[in-house]
Amino acid sequence: MSPVLELSGLSWSVGAATIVDGIELAVEEGEFVAVIGPNGAGKTSLFNLVSGITRPTGGTVRLDGADITGLPPHRRARRGLGRTFQSSSVFPTMTVAGHVALAARAAGAKRVAEDGEGVRAVLERVRLARRAGDLAGGLSHGDKRKLELAVLLAPTLAQGGSGPSPGGPRLMLLDEPMAGVAAEEVGELTDVIRTLHRTEGRTVLMVEHHMDILLGLADRVAVMHHGTLLATGTPDAVMADPTVQEAYVGEEL
Numbered sequence: 001m002s003p004v005l006e007l008s009g010l011s012w013s014v015g016a017a018t019i020v021d022g023i024e025l026a027v028e029e030g031e032f033v034a035v036i037g038p039n040g041a042g043k044t045s046l047f048n049l050v051s052g053i054t055r056p057t058g059g060t061v062r063l064d065g066a067d068i069t070g071l072p073p074h075r076r077a078r079r080g081l082g083r084t085f086q087s088s089s090v091f092p093t094m095t096v097a098g099h100v101a102l103a104a105r106a107a108g109a110k111r112v113a114e115d116g117e118g119v120r121a122v123l124e125r126v127r128l129a130r131r132a133g134d135l136a137g138g139l140s141h142g143d144k145r146k147l148e149l150a151v152l153l154a155p156t157l158a159q160g161g162s163g164p165s166p167g168g169p170r171l172m173l174l175d176e177p178m179a180g181v182a183a184e185e186v187g188e189l190t191d192v193i194r195t196l197h198r199t200e201g202r203t204v205l206m207v208e209h210h211m212d213i214l215l216g217l218a219d220r221v222a223v224m225h226h227g228t229l230l231a232t233g234t235p236d237a238v239m240a241d242p243t244v245q246e247a248y249v250g251e252e253l
């Protein structure tokens with residue numbers, strides 16, 4: 001069986017600067033791979049290439065064995081690739097339930113009521129049902145992150161209809177979901193992400209700076225440095241790797 005995601009020689013240059021440099025990475029079905037690396041290593045740039053926001057200057061991206069290198073982001077989404085962003089992307093004056101209903105309709109769901117069972121069920125999966133009627137602008141950072149996950153799951157509501165990717169994304173790219181989240185909210189957000197991975201069986205590729213969060217969450221860690229993949233391995237193996245420690249000199253691993 002092909003890996004869910006396969007990156008071969010994936011590269012991106014801007015002028016003379018090579019920002020992503022020959023990445024080789026295969027992510028298997030149901031795997032949780034964390035991408036770490038010092039500031040400016042190229043992690044977000046790599047996510048932009050995988051989700052189709054930027055076109056690589058070299059190499060290929062394969063999803064379920066099919067070459068999707070030339071596909072725009074919405075067509076990748078239809079094939080089951082979902083992505084969240086480093087900075088929060090909610091609409092402050094729209095309700096929490098409104099976000100889910102809107103995303104479900106965009107995915108082809110018919111007759112989605114904001115106060116209906118379907119929207120509530122999606123919000124329960126990210127532990128946000130109690131805030132369904134509240135405006136997104138009033139949510140804590142942790143709850144905004146959960147709402148972004150609910151928006152990723154909303155295409156589930158198109159199930160049975162003509163909507164694309166009825167089960168929601170099988171591959172989720174999460175770009176620093178803990179950024180800006182208060183320490184007391186990190187545990188619950190980690191639990192939500194763990195459930196989406198372990199219980200629902202989704203494949204996850206996640207950028208995260210804090211190794212303590214990744215221990216117990218990630219099967220494998222991929223370390224980026226200056227645009228290249230410096231090492232991949234279990235969290236413990238990567239932390240013990242002297243080349244990784246060297247790349248992080250002056251920064252916390």
Ligand SMILES: Nc1ncnc2c1ncn2[C@@H]1O[C@H](COP(=O)(O)OP(=O)(O)OP(=O)(O)O)[C@@H](O)[C@H]1O
Pocket residue numbers: 014019037038039040041042043044045046
């Ligand atoms: N559009 C662009 N044009 C030129 N340089 C860019 C562009 N986008 C990113 N860069 C540069 O590429 C490098 C990698 O940036 P990127 O944001 O991918 O790193 P990162 O590992 O995600 O960093 P951080 O951990 O700080 O978020 C940086 O030096 C950045 O300045």
